[in-house]
Amino acid sequence: MDFFESLVGHATWLFVLIGLIVVAIGYKWVLWLFGVIIVPDDSLGVVTKKFVLFGANRNLPDGRIIALNGEAGYQADTLAPGLHVALWPWQYTVELVKFFTVPQGEVGVVEACDGNPLPSGRIIAKQVECDTYQDARAFLQNNGERGPQMALIPPGTYRINTLLFKVDLKPAVSIPQGKLGIVEALDGAPLPSGRVIARQVVCDSFQDGAAFLAGGGERGPQMSVITPGTYRINPALFEVHLAEVVDIPENKVGIITTKEGKPLVTGEIAGPEVAGHNMFQNPQAFVDNGGSKGLQEQVLLAGRYFINPRFATVEVVDMVEVPIANVGVVIAYVGREGHDVTGESFRHGNLVSRGEKGVWVDPLDPGKYPINPYTHKVSNVPTANVVLNWATGKTEAHKLDANLSTITVRSADGFKFNLDVSQIIHIPRNDAPKVIARFGGMxxxxxxxxxxxxxxxxxNAAQGSDIIDFLKNRSKRQDEARQAIAAALKEYNVGAVDTLIGDIVPPDELMKTLTDRKIAEQERVTYDTQRQAQVVKQELEQATALAATQARVVDAERQVTIADFNAKATVKAAEGQAQSKKINAEADATVLRTVGEAEAAKTQAVGGAEAEVIKLKIASMESGNYAMVQVAEALAKAGVKLVPDIVAGGGSGQGGTLVDVLLGNLIREGMTKPKGDG
Structure with missing residues (x-):
């Protein structure tokens, strides 16, 4: 008995323990069975009512999906954290949903699945008071509209009824430094005809969509831009695109062309300057103050500008520079109608005052100027001397003579030759506008x-003289040209400083003749110079030799003096000897003359006697025979044979003469002479 009671007691405790374990594990199910719902602290309960058995509000109105009056369906009211009763599981379904958290740097974009329909032409619902979408009942009762919502959910934690609202996280719009935000509205009033950009509306940099629409904001590209920073902008209402800010460097200007404003006045090419638009950064002020669309006369100076590229484009160009030794003549295409200020003294164009259309009478001095090159043209005119070359292949840095070439002329004697010329000109400062008004440019x-x-x-000058005369009178031709050209250019407000003749290139055949002549003249000069050099050289050598022998000359002079004394002594001695010899010679001559006279008398006497003998011999025989006897005697004395070995006879058979005998002997000697002899 005790054992049985003990067993029953233990079983009771066992059942109690099991019951406690079941309750501890499945108490929620137990509570659920009894219509009790516990909502955790980080969640809310969204309720769906399955049915309504009786009453006037059993079914939802047509077109509604959220119940406000206890109808069957999704309930507008949610269950806050805590204990809730009478939510019987057979009639209600409760879903626990975590609180919705929007982190920093993001926004919640809301879309409602119930509410009034959007008006025709609208794509985003109007903003209504609903505690940042945490009060679904207030949203519907305040005529909230279904679809994308205008208001955003900022960073934080919210109790959102997910049966009515769908929330997507989107990054906040961030505009980095050096950029700007260009906005296009997807909803709003339509743009008026002829407009390309929507007017500006105060809406906290597009963060307040309700203010944008309430202020009459227009759909399409917006005038206002978003500067660098972070913004909570609804992407369902506005699209934001990044664009570059406008940076104008030093020594540059920005040329503006606007896309919005009133049309340009007929005949104008650019809009006049208007005030109050902060250098085109406030497009609405530009339009309100009467700005014109198109090219603008006003320019941007160096700096950074937040200019909407949908409103205006900016072209960066160099400042207008007038170099040193130049002036800038301004030709204005915009401004007031110009009135000529030159009077009757200048009839080749109008010069006007600054700010008027036309050529300004007052030029710009050297420097840099922020001038719009599309509305004002500045022509630089050199005030220093300018050299222009009429020479093929030769040009100055200014390039004004790039198309000039060597001048070809013809002389009076028919020769064609080339002529290089350099002309130096000068344009006074106050005459520069006249030159531009007359010609348009240098x-x-x-x-x-x-x-x-x-x-x-x-x-013309070359045809007035022959080529040789032109070459010889080059300086004269140059002076005449300077005077004539200066007078001609003065009529055009241009000063002629100088005219210089450069290379003169005669024809090759004439040049060769002149060159040969010149070479011959130079050779003659060279030879004369060489001859004079030789003369000088000889004189130098003589002087050098004289200087080298000066000591010997002195010694020789002393020797000459000594020799002179010796000579005088010798002369005296010779005179004595000569006198002595003269006396002796006269004595010898007397002796010889006496002896000679005696010998001559003797010879004369002997010769006379022999002559008489010969005369007697000749007289005793014929003259021919006497001669032959004399020859024979001479031959006998010489050892010559008188009887020849060979007798040479004549053709008549007669004996030969003495001559024939001699000839025969000579032939014989020739035949007997040995061969080796010459």
């Missing part, structure tokens, strides 16, 4: 005046 001045004037002058 290049036109060169082609229309200087080129024909100088070219024709030298062609």
């Amino acid at each position: 290049a036109a001045l060169v082609t229309q005046v200087l080129e024909p004037t100088i070219g024709n002058y030298f062609r």
Whole structure:
């Protein structure tokens, strides 16, 4: 008995223990069975009512999906954290949903699945008071509209009825430094006809969509831009695109062309300057103050600007620079109608005052100017001396003579030759506007005046003389050209400083003749110089030799003096000897003359006697025979044979003469002479 009671007691405690374990594990199910719902602290309960058995509000109104009056369906009211009763499981379904958290740097974009329909043409619902979408009943009772919602959910934690609202996390709009935000509205009033950009509306940099629509904001590209920073902008209402800020560097200007404003006045090419738009950064002020669309006369100076590229484009160009030794003549295409200020003294164009259309009478001095090159043209005119070359392949840095070439002329004697010319001109400062008004630019001045004037002058001058005369009188021709060209250019407000003749290139055949002549003249000069050098050299050598022998000369002079005394002594001695010899010679001559006279008398006497003997011999025989006897005697004395070994006879058979005998002996000697002898 005790054992049985003990067993029963233990079983009771066992059942109690099991019951406690079941309750501890499944108490929620137990509570659920009894219609009790516990909502945790970080959640809320969204309720769906399955049915309503009786009453006037059993079914939802047509088109509704959220119940406000206890109808069957999704309930507008949610269960806050805590204990809730009478939510019988067969009639209600309760879903626990975590609180919705929007982190920093993001926003919650809401879309309602119930509410009034959106008006025709609208794509985003109006904003209503609903405690940041935490009060679904207030949203519906305040005529909230279904679809994308205008208001955003900022960072934080919220109790959102997910049966009515769908929330997507989107990053906040961040505009980095050096950028700007260009906005396009997806909803709002339509743009008026002729407009390309929506007018500006105060809406806290597009963070207040309700203010945008309430202020009459227009759909499409917006005038206002978003500067660098972070913004809570509804992407369902606004699209934001990044664009570059406008940076104008030093020594540059920005040329503006606007896309919005009133049309330009007929005949104008650019809009006049208007005030109050903060350098085109406030497009609405520009339009309100009467700004015109299109090219603007006003320019942007160096700096950073937040200019909407949908409103205006900016072209960065260099400042207008007038170099040193130049002036800038301004031709204005905009401004007031110009009135000529030159009077009757200048009839080749109008010069006007600054700010008027036309050529300004007052030029710009050297420097940099923020001038719009599309509305004002600045022509630089050099006030220093300008050199222009009529020489093929030669040009100055200014390039004004780039198209000029060597001048070809013809002389009076028919020779064609080339002529290089340099012309130096000067334009006074106050005459520079007149030159531009007359010709439009320095290049036109060169082609229309200087080129024909100088070219024709030298062609005419060459035809007035032959080529040799032109070459010889080069300086004279240059002076005449300077005077004539200066007078011609003065009529065009251009000063002629100097005219210089460069290379003169005669024809090759004439040049060769002149060159040969010149070479011959130079050779003659060279030879004369060499001859004079030789003379000088000889004189130098003589002087050098004289200096080298000076000591010997002195010694020789002393020797000459000594020799002179010796000579005088010798002369005295010779005179004595001569006197002595003369006396002796006279004595010898007397002796010889006496002896000679005696010998001559003797010879004369002997010769006379022999002559008488010969005469007697000749007389006793014939003269021919006497001669032969004399020859025979002479031959006998010489050992010559008188009887020849060979007798040479004549053709008549007669004996030969003495001559024949001699000839025969000679032939014999020739035949007997040995061969080796010459």
